[in-house]
Amino acid sequence: MNKGNMNYHEKVNKDNIQKLRDLLDTLPGFCKAYFRGMSDTIASRTKIAYAYDLRVFFEFIMKNNSYCRNYAMTDLPLEILDKIGREDIEEYMEYLSLYKNSEDEDVFNDERGKSRKLASLRSFYNYYFKNELIKTNPPSLVPMPKLHEKEIIRLEPDEVAELLDRVEAGTDLTKKQLNYHNKTAVRDTALLTLLLGTGIRVSECVGLDLTDIDWNNDRIKVRRKGGYEDVVYFGSEVHDALAAYFEERKMIIPIDGHEEAFFLSMQNRRISVRAVENLVKKYASQVSLKKITPHKLRSTFGTNLYQETGDIYLVADVLGHKDVNTTRKHYAAMKDEHKRRAAKAIKLREE
DSSP: OOGGGOOHHHHHHHHHHHHHHHHHTTSOTTHHHHHHTSOTTSOHHHHHHHHHHHHHHHHHHHHHOGGGGGSOGGGOOGGGGGGOOHHHHHHHHHHTTEEEOTTSOEEEOOHHHHHHHHHHHHHHHHHHHHTTSOSOOGGGGSOOOOOOOOOOOOOOHHHHHHHHHHHHHTTTOOHHHHHHHHHHHHHHHHHHHHHHHHOOOHHHHHTOBGGGEETTTTEEEEEOTTSOEEEEEOOHHHHHHHHHHHHHHTTOOOOTTOTTBSSBOTTSSBOOHHHHHHHHHHHHTTTOSSOOOHHHHHHHHHHHHHHHHOOHHHHHHHHTOSSHHHHHHHHSOOHHHHHHHHHHHOOSSOO
16 A cells, blocks of 8 residues: 555554564564464554563563573573573562663553563463463463552543633643644644543544544544544534634645644644643643543543443443443442542531
8 A cells, every 4th residue: 555545544553563573673583473473453552562561571581581691682592481480570570660761761660560561471471382382481470460440530520611611712821832822722622622522532533534524414433443443423512613623724734644634733744642642731730630631531521421321331332442341440430429429428517
């Protein structure tokens, strides 16, 4: 396929494939068999995350296993995996709490970071063990870190309203921010209204093309995780915000290769995930002490939809979750409501 004919998601996938190849060139040669053996249904970003995790592991092994010191990392033989025992894996898990990366920066891992890296290592070892290429499987002997339940972080209805009001008005921005705001207010309002009103992922948002919006039926076509296409409907508030930006968008001439993008940056190219993350942080910090990200706006939508409907299957379908248990885990708890009721039940003075 010609690059000029690729859509946003195809370009991202192409770049990720190249990034994975570059990463594999820094790992032991036998690692390539593991990645070739991965299912095609595993997202390219997930494969990259596994490759990064494995590089951290081999960097640790190179420093701490005397058998490895005679090798460059790329030349390590497959037999090295049988030279590593349970104690090495346990020491690696402790190492993950704090270590220096290749840029000499401190890297911290909480229980979830450690859990993901151990899961990556288990998958890696399982591939060679099940194919009878190695005799031992020490990561399977090390228990996964105990994960504490994460509190659902979301915006309250009054915070949502205040957030959108501030995006429109540019309240409490610095002089420099206000200068940008005057040029981007309509776009930013449309972007945040879309995220809050549909619960789509930030990658789905930035990947929107002009042809993905069906104005007659108030719906958009998005590319979900896993690569499949889905249709998401939106309400009148989202319609009005998108339509206002669309009028502005018609007057902008995008740079080559970005003609189809719906949301554009100030450089007239498709807006990036990082840019959306930054603008959400900028506006949300003015209305809430919570650490709000685009994913938390998705959580806000999912929680509100569940509260309004009580239908966990509907929430799963709208959010594009393949497994309803994922939805139930994140949105059915509603712990904040219980905490709020508990706080109101305590009276320190008689009225």
